[in-house]
Amino acid sequence: MGRLPSNNVKNGLKKGPWTPEEDRVLIDYIQRHGHGSWRALPKLAGLNRCGKSCRLRWTNYLRPDIKRGRFSEEEEHTIINLHAAVGNKWSAIASHLPGRTDNEIKNFWNTHLKKKLLQMGIDPVTHRPKTDLNILANLPQLLAAANFSNLIMMSNFHLDSALMLPSDALAKIQLLHNMIKVLGTSTTTMEAMNFLAGPSFRDNYHLQENNNLPFGATAHELTQLQSNFVNIEASQHQSELSEYHHQPLKDSNNNNNNHQFPSSTSSAANIPPSNRPAQLPALLPASNQTKNNKINPNDISNPSSTSTTFEAWGDLVDDEARDSFWRDIIE
DNA sequence: AAAGTCCGCAACCGCAAATGA
DNA sequence: ATCATTTGCGGTTGCGGACTT
Structure with missing residues (x-):
């Protein structure tokens, strides 16, 4: 062979x-x-x-039209979405990536994307969160961490850039978030906020003003996050209402969505929100995971932040109806 | 510097689907 | 409708360079 x-x-x-x-x-x-x-x-x-x-x-x-070089983030997203919809139909996936061959995509999937998804706690075959029973041993701490990651997600920040997270901590939180979803833990954003605001969380981590949280955030940042949260949620609510009424959002950057499907983009606006593909998450290139830059917690204008890694992945894996969207594109 | 290991990619194989006689 | 041939696809493997010990 x-x-x-x-x-x-x-x-x-x-x-x-x-x-x-x-x-x-x-x-x-x-x-x-x-x-x-x-x-x-x-x-x-x-x-x-x-x-x-x-x-x-x-x-x-x-072939002269072959595109060489690294796959762009858009291409990565496209591959992952299409793979979620059609599986290992490499030629079908390749037909939506001009200049890329099925062989190249297959190799890229097997050598990069598969590992990336696994690291995020996502099963590359089913595109659903993986459960790791070993992790249950530390459930109390993990739940606390989950609340924290939930907060960040709901606050529209890129997890990797919002806080100075060591890559392993980030990976754990990612895995955790997926696990929480699987377990069906329903921690609402407000509950998370209350939890963070309450004494138990701070006591748990012996939190003093400006002392570092286990994830690298300070108490001061936490307080800032809390105060921003209400505004953020309000703006989210407004956006949802706006979308409900099919009014384009003011944020022009919304058009800057990274997927390009020539055959479908023109009609995307006509697709009911519930049937649109999940906005794709940033896949946290390893090089970015250890980035030391923090973003301004007040800055929610970044379009990509409208859907954070976990939230988007959650949407993606939770809503099977969306698979049909991608399948439709291919078929 | 040498040996061992890992990783990415090109290219192979077998099978299935499509096409033609 | 059937069979043979051709083409396309997906899975797998070996080579060679990069990296680690």
Whole structure:
């Protein structure tokens, strides 16, 4: 199984890595004559390869419209959403990413995205939160942390940038949030706020003004978060009402949503809110997880912050109806 | 510096679907 | 309608470079 050693020759046909010369011959031939029958091509072009090998080399590597280089965040989001909707249909996914091949997407999924989702506590197969029973041992502390992460989520901050979170703490909170969802713990935002405002949380962490919280936040920041929360929630409420009445939100940045589906974007506005795809979360590139920058807690204008990592993922995994949206796009 | 390990990617294989005779 | 051939797809593997010990 798999690729045979380079320069292997079977039935007189060469296998293994292509040489620049072979590439040149293949490109020349296709540019002149088109590929026609792949089976006949190698003989006509003078290549000692099977047709299948030529087709693969052309479609995955030599085609002039192939986009090389790293996947953008938009592309990542698209892949994840489409994968959630259709599974390992790499060619279907590739058809929505111009210049990307199914093979490239498959590789990218297997080497990057799968791991990324796992790190976030999301099952890459089902796209649902994974449960890790080991974590239940520390449930009390975790619940406290959950309240804290909930607060941040509801406060429209990017978790990774709102506070100086060490990457492992962030990963734990992410996992925790997913777990809370699975367990069905219904901690409302206000409950979280009350919890944070109450003595138990602060006592629990021996919190003094300006002492660091376990997550790197200070009591002062916490207080700020609390005071901002009411305004934020009020503005959210207003946004929801606005959306309910199908009025475009004033925030022009809302258009800056990172998904591009030529066939569907034009009609997206006509899709009822409940059937729209979840706004995609930032996937917290590892390089960003340890970033030392804090954002201004008063700044809620950042469009991407309208849906935080967990909230968006939660929406994404909770609402199966949304899968149909992506499926529709593909089909 | 050398050896061992890890990781990403190109390319292979087998099977299924599509197409043509 | 059936069979043979071709094409396309998804899963898997080996190579080689990067990284670690």
